[in-house]
Amino acid sequence: MKAPHPQPGAASIQGALSGLRVIEMGQLIAGPFCGKTLGEFGADVIKIEPPADPARPGANGGDPLRNWRMLQDGTSVWWQVQSRNKRSIALDLRDAEGQDIARRLIAEADVLIENFRPGTLEGWGLGWETLHALNPRLVMLRISGYGQTGPYRDLPGFGAIGEAMGGLRHLTGEPGRVPVRTGISIGDTLAALHGTIGVLMALYHRAVHGGPGQVIDVALHEAVFNVMESLIPEYSAFGAVREAAGSALPGIAPSNAYRCADGYVLIAGNGDSIFRRLMDVIGRPELGSAPDLQSNAGRAARVDELDAAIGDWTLPRTIAEVLGKLGEARVPAGRVYTAKDIHEDPHYRARDMILRQTTRDGREIDVPGIVPKLSLTPGTVRSAAPHLGDDTDSVLAELGLASGDIAALREKGAVA
Template identity: 45%
Template sequence: MAGKALQGVRVLELGSLIGAPFCGTLMAEFGADVIKVEDPEVGDMSRHLGQAVDGTGLMFASLGRNKRCVTLDLRRPEGQAVLARLAATCDVVIENFRPGTLAAWNLDYATLSKDHPRLVMAHVSGFGQTGPYRDRLAFDRIATAFSGQDFITGFPENPPTRPGGALADYITGMFCTIGVLVALHHRDHVSGRGQEIDLALYEGILRLAGSIEAFDLLGTVPQRMGNANPAIAPAETFRSRDGHWLSINGGTDNVWKRLLALMGREDLAVDARFATARARATHQAEVNAIVGAWTAGLDLEPLLDALERESVPAAKVNSIADVVADPHVQARGNVVRAVLASGREFLTSGVVPKLSETPGSIEFVAPALGAHTDVVLRELLGMSDADIGALRRERIV
């Protein structure tokens, strides 16, 4: 992977499922040598969850891209010894075991960094390495509930709703990547030493919440509002005459005036209820009702054409079938073709973001369990075939 931005960075990934492994995926897409360590018997659970094709779990087909996969039984001293040697060859270790697990195996940062002070270690766990809840288990839906996200998601007449997709997991992976890159920069340009990164699964969503300040200063507790936005109107999901859904955001004053002209309702520009962004937010039920009545009188395509012509932000509410067929998505490389181990081609998400000089890429997807064990142990640790064979007979690898 010559010419990649992270070429020369080696990452040891001890993570499972999404939160920590997504950090490894992002780094691997941009050229880092990511070595994924899995249990010899079952591997990462992402291999076994959700749908599968030709024996390959499709979740792992996305998360396992560009990674070299090694099996190692970390619950046994022999496996721990091999892991410590591998860590000594790496810049970064990413892990999402329960807090204290690595310390019990003598694989914690304090131990590994004694002989490798440049090592960066990122910890992802449900509630972090410190605090009264550090020993609690959590998955994505626990994190979205704890962070307050579920409380504000959904319609007021319905129970709190979990956001679609593994939102907390993927956001955590992104924040973990930021932390690793910041730590590497500090090591290489400031201190010469590595450091630890501590990230709880709920913290990324909480950081993005944007509601703490208003609660503290004004006592505001956001409630479920469906698809509306408490600070912006019109900002809703509307229905067209032919039964399609579209989203419109006309919250700024300039966009609102253009939308009024398009609807033939310039008279509302001088109505005190709608004259400013803050006033419209206060009267958003009325604003959204006016816009909704207008969209209900037109079919989707003429609606979208008119909104685009007048520079009013809008989009059809797409299904995944709509997304992959969209010419803009295709032109941007947001979906690309890859190949499973069976030889079957399939569509997968493209690399994000796009770099002009050192773009990321998908070199391969979903290696078999332990596919790179022998080559990694030979290349990085100088092990012989006899050494590796002995580990395999003892089911260490």
């Protein structure tokens, strides 16, 4: 077992969640992203991962995210972000002794995170009633496709399906064309963020009001639906079904992407005074002073005309020229950033949003920084993402198991 790989300067700050013990049973994105967030602010996150299955030669154990997308030294570089500040214990939850160890860990924990299909933990003897009786202070986050109740609860659900059912996929893409994804697993991440908020609220209730632990039930599609703005009120009041609008912001004008000589810029000129300044910059002051364009309702009615005027101005100019002139006029605008743009941007660097992290294999890699930024207890990267089972022995020793007991469990395959 390799020793944890601390990051430079990581021990100098006491995290806001220091002293909080979190058990993470989730895999891939939604549950682990919540664990990542809690860990960055000081929580001790113990990640339970399945050992390799001897019945499937060549199959990898652990969280499948370890093998997703681009690999370095046999491990996904995504893993280096998602699992930093976590400890890994390889534990077979299908095994009775593995389940017993899980119960012992949970008995001493503040938070349990899981994102299995409803009923999975109950099948392992780890349902809420059992765990609550064992640890009445436990806060349990359960993320699933459709929630723990309702007619769809037993259906398999991934983030992409949640995005579709939550209404997001219908609005992405160009009008009349196939719906597209946002380019990232936004449904999973939205569920994780809602789960994190729920955990913190439950911990506050426990600490301030003396309440017991409770369950936070997050459904992927509900997390997406919760950010869908006026979608349902507009349908309820007017029978309006909002449709895809490409890069435009329907009903809010002008706000769109505009072609330049060397790419695209996004311009948000939809504030009343901002609109007038924008029209001055593009040489159309008569539009800026038109009585019917002094409010958003009038501008929305003439959005095609406004977009055409702005597009005529941006088209022969470079992105740099457009952004320079709009910046001087205090009109919100920006280029469409690629990974390269982000990596080279001085503002990202100035705000510590690109961090240099050392993996447990000794490689250095640039990774995203930590959000949000707290003034007194900022988040930190205290240790690199673990190899599978890196911390099995130390975690079991903390439970009081002797080295001989651990060796026996390893021989039986209950731990690895």
